Every structure is written in C-alpha cells, then in structure tokens.
Amino acid sequence: MAAEGVPYGVPLSFGYDGEDTLYxxxxxxxxxxxxxxxxxxxxxxxxTTFDIGPDGAWRSVIVAGPLSRIEIDEWDTARESLADNxxxxxxxxxxxxxxxxxxxxxxxxxxxxRAVGQx
Numbered sequence: 001m002a003a004e005g006v007p008y009g010v011p012l013s014f015g016y017d018g019e020d021t022l023y024x025x026x027x028x029x030x031x032x033x034x035x036x037x038x039x040x041x042x043x044x045x046x047x048t049t050f051d052i053g054p055d056g057a058w059r060s061v062i063v064a065g066p067l068s069r070i071e072i073d074e075w076d077t078a079r080e081s082l083a084d085n086x087x088x089x090x091x092x093x094x095x096x097x098x099x100x101x102x103x104x105x106x107x108x109x110x111x112x113x114r115a116v117g118q119x
C-alpha cells in the first residue's frame with residue numbers, strides 16, 4: 001500500500017479463499033486511521049508471506065492486485081477464509097455482521113513464489 005507515493009508495510013494475519021482473494025482485518029485503529037488511509041489511496045497492493053521449516057527449507061509467495069473494503073455480502077466468505085488459515089483464526093467468530101466491516105480483500109492479479117530446499 002502507498003499514500004502520496006510513500007509505501008506502508010503492515011504485518012497482517014490473512015485469510016485465503018483458495019482461488020484469487022486474500023482477506024485482511026484491520027484492528028486496533030489509531031486516531032489517524034493510518035492503515036485505512038493507505039488502503040483507500042492504494043490502486044494496487046502487494047502482499048508477501050513465507051514459511052520456514054525446521055530443516056531450514058523455505059518457501060514464499062508474493063501477490064499483487066487491487067485492494068478494496070469488502071461489501072456486506074462478502075462477510076461470510078471473508079470470515080470462512082480467515083477461520084481456515086489466519087493467525088488467530090477465531091478473530092471474527094465473535095463478531096456479528098456489520099454494516100461496514102473493516103475487512104479488506106486483495107484480488108491477486110499477479111503471483112510469484114519461490115521454494116528453497118523443498119522436496
């Protein structure tokens with residue numbers, strides 16, 4: 001994400017729908033709403049995740065695409081995706097449907113990845 005040409009990296013827990021969409025929840029908003037401001041001003045966002053095994057083997061994935069706040073009709077899909085594989089996957093289970101959930105979706109239009117030491 002970037003605002004006025006300044007990149008902003010955010011550590012995120014994410015959900016993946018198994019096809020082309022990643023979901024993120026912005027929690028702990030500051031008075032400046034920094035995450036939201038950057039997300040709203042970004043035409044394209046990129047996301048990187050990685051996994052390192054106990055033997056030192058690793059793999060990574062980078063995706064990029066448009067980022068947008070979800071609509072109410074996407075709420076169930078976002079919750080299911082986050083419940084399937086997000087860190088603290090129960091994060092949304094206690095929340096009821098909101099009129100304007102602070103959940104964002106990144107549609108992966110570009111993908112790349114690498115694996116080292118994988119068998």
